[in-house]
Amino acid sequence: QTNAVKSPTDSPATTKLVYTVEEIARMLAISLRSAYNLCNSTTEFRVLRVGGSIRVPKDSFDAWLNRAA
Incomplete structure (x- = not known):
């Protein structure tokens, strides 16, 4: 079993251009507050x-x- 970070857009049918802060928090396994702090700094x-709203390309x-990594 791998510990690879999975993107919420791993589905081949999805072509997503930006992430939300919530998606970044899930991908990095950090709190939503920490994800906002990361995006703001x-x-x-x-x-x-x-x-x-905050969006990350x-x-x-x-x-x-x-x-x-």
Whole structure:
């Protein structure tokens, strides 16, 4: 059994361009508050603010996650 981080978009039928903070929290197995803190303080991946929401471009986050692994 592997401990690989699974993306919520592993389904081949899904083409997702951004992650929500909730998805990042689940992928990293951290609290929602910690995920918000990460998104608000990082310069390692892009963070977009759309209205009152935070979105993280999938390509930017995935590249950071692969570098950090």
